[in-house]
Amino acid sequence: MDLGLEGRTALVLGASGGLGGAIAHALAAEGVQVACAGRNEAKTEATAEAIRAAGGKAMAVTWDLADIEVIPWVLTQVEGTFAPVDILINNTGGPPPTTGSGQEPDLWRQQFEAMVLSVIALTDAVLPGMRERKWGRVITSTSSGVISPIPNLGLSNALRSTLVGWSKTISREIAKDGVTANIVVPGRIATARLSFLNEQQAKREGRSVKEVEAAATAAIPSGRTGTPEEYANVVAFLASARASYITGSIVRVDGGLLQSI
Helix, strand or coil, X not given: CCCCCCCCEEEECCCCCXXXXXXXXXXXXXXXXXXXXXXXXXXXXXXXXXXXXXXCEEEEEECCXXXXXXXXXXXXXXXXXXXXXXXXXXXXXXXXXXXXXXXXXXXXXXXXXHHHHHHHHHHHHHHHHHHHHCCEEEEEECCHHHCCCCCXXXXXXXXXXXXXXXXXXXXXXXHHHCEEEEEEEECCECCHHHHHHHHHHHHHHCCCHHHHHHHHHHCCCCCCCECHHHHHHHHHHHHCHHHCCCCCCEEEECCCCCCCC
């Protein structure tokens, strides 16, 4: 299927690896010009270089997402190299594992600025152009915790849920302008973040990492952990011209893990 994305420009956050890196590759394979953004300069540039080596078009932008003052500069770099952003992939790093209670206000504030305010500010910066051109995609990657809160991920459960309410709200505001806004929810996808969380859970519970992984996999109806590429393929479809009538939705990529309807 031709996704109708040839020549579009995407800005992918957290593209230094994991889900963001996989999304950048998937979009580039569809002919999208991809601006890869991330805090780690070497890893972000490596993603862009790998895309270029495969025949795609990519650039790297080193940026700490919590620094919203840099947003105009970032967009200037993207537009100067490619074109205005047609596809925005909001993909932020996860906060430290914590309980939902007993955390310092400064920690909540810091993570809110990095995970929520940065996403909203960047989206607000690109939406006027999308609406004027009558085409755009805003896709926000969250966590399965927005549907079924995950133990010891209190910050993530709360802050990512904020993005769900925000995305649904703006989806109704921008739909008539040909711009869609959707949430994508990963289940257990094989990334460095998942490995870290498995290790932390093993320490808390006095079990081996293998035991934690085995128990988690047993709860997945598909019987396995997903790959970043499988997740990225869903995101690429939502970004496509073929998905023009999908907006305000939450799309799960979880192998059937979440039991709620």
